[in-house]
Amino acid sequence: MSLRLSTVILPVRRWHEGGRDQWLRAERLGFHTAYTYDHLAWRSFREGPWFGAVPTLTAAAAATGRIRLGTLVTSPNFRHPVTLAKELISLDDVSGGRITLGIGAGSNGFDASTLGQEPWTPRERADRFGEFLPLLDRLLTEGAVSHDGRFYSADGARNIPGCVQRPRLPFAVAATGPRGMRLTAAHGQAWVTTGDPKLYEEGTPEQSLEAVRGQLEKLGKACAELGRDVGGLDKVLLTGFTPEKNSVLDSLDAFVDFAGPYRELGFTEIVVHAPIPDSDFAADEAVFEKIATEAAAQLG
Template sequence: MRFGIVILPQDPWPVARRKWQSAEGLGFDHAWTYDHLSWRSLAAEPWGATIPTLTAAAAATETIRLGTFVSSPNFRHPVPFAKEIATVDDIAGGRMLLGIGSGGTGFDAFVLGQAELTPRERHARYAEFVELLDELLRFEPAEIHGETNTGVRDATDPSNGGISFSGQWYTADHARMVGLPAQTPRTPFVLAANGPKGLALVSKYGQGWVTTGADGATGEQWWEALAALSGRLDDAAEEAGRDPRTIDRYLSLDSGGQYSLESVGAFDDLVGRAAELGFTDVISHWPRADGIYAGSEDVLYEVAASSL
């Protein structure tokens, strides 16, 4: 089992730097921050930007993997975002994990004046976002890229060396990247999905799958839904001709109605149940002083000493 921690982008950098460096020193395998412009019950509180936060974290750490939990197409275009991710990955020395989701239906979905999307539209945008990020982040300047079998992108002009595409949701004309990818073949994707179309997308593009479980479910109902979801991922992978064991499985431990760091015992119990379901990675949230994910840093340190 690998262990991750989410550090919300709420603190001034001198405070946040201590947390990112402590996460590494405590032995966490990966550390994440949310990719939102604001978030739910914390919308009125301080909230920093994702990419600058991860850039600073990359410069302040040496070994821990860093990730977005999870990136949203609600307010991003794949061309500038791919360049940002590739740059952070270069600064981090190839330690980035790119969590990607379909985009929530809350604040981020409307803050820029967007029209409300149907679930079908949200998935179509998500699939195109992932496909284009896959192409962009694999890009090496000497390569000449042609049309994909989906027909989303036009053939690239060899004299230009960029990537062009014209899809339902995104368009680019001879986009350029930053150079050789810091990881081969690109920054790993950890894709969020619960439905059949999303799980098929994971099977095609994901090095990892991340889930918060069934919406609204708690307790035993949550765990039962997770078992079913994990089984459906197995089926989707096999249908795609892929060994399900090649997909890392990340679970947000704090999504089933219990905060994982309320005690060492709670943490150990949740991790054990996740392991029984075949999850390879678990993710908790750094304790906050109050509100959601409220807890004591003392418990975090105890967990690190006993479990990591």
């Protein structure tokens, strides 16, 4: 399988003031998928414009015709499986079956406390995700679902007619720990990583690559325990969070040199952020477009 290139478009621009144009450009450049973050606010963008993921993706679905669209990633921090399933089925319908749900357990960012709750401990996040994902899977594949769980409930929730994509839209599960890997093996069509966060500030590219190799071994073990071939899972790397940070967009050669070893590890998709001036994702627009149109051919 050839390496696919995708992009993340952060929802920081008004739709009629450049927002729509970014999604159209992503399609024109030939990206496989255009994702957006599903947060209420995020890091250094906290005090600036930030729009909702689902409405943004709905607008993008109506404006485009080919490119896949998705979240990278959604989490339980401010979502409930019942309402999320209804939104996803609607979004999959509007897009004509072009939606991928990137999903993970979440973290202690702004999403964790904006609704007024105390941030969950890592254990509780994992526990909630362990209930959230299987329930969401059922909600997207069954016509009527009831569930009385520790964290989430559903009472005859109807999701007719279901997804355009059958049996449901694909899940790209972000995970690094054993429980997350098992959930990926059980419910995922793809696995997502950003590398090892402990290496972001002071690690080396070589250490990062080795850490990801170790993550892949854990994923393979989780799949084997369930009798699943890990080769059937797409492997997605979201760039910008390894020791190279955003320097992978300094030039076409820099990106190819970065992506090649991950391609050799078996990654099927690499995701780059669309440039945002005066931010951690600042990059030369011309280089970004050159990577989009030329890197895949060089990587094979």
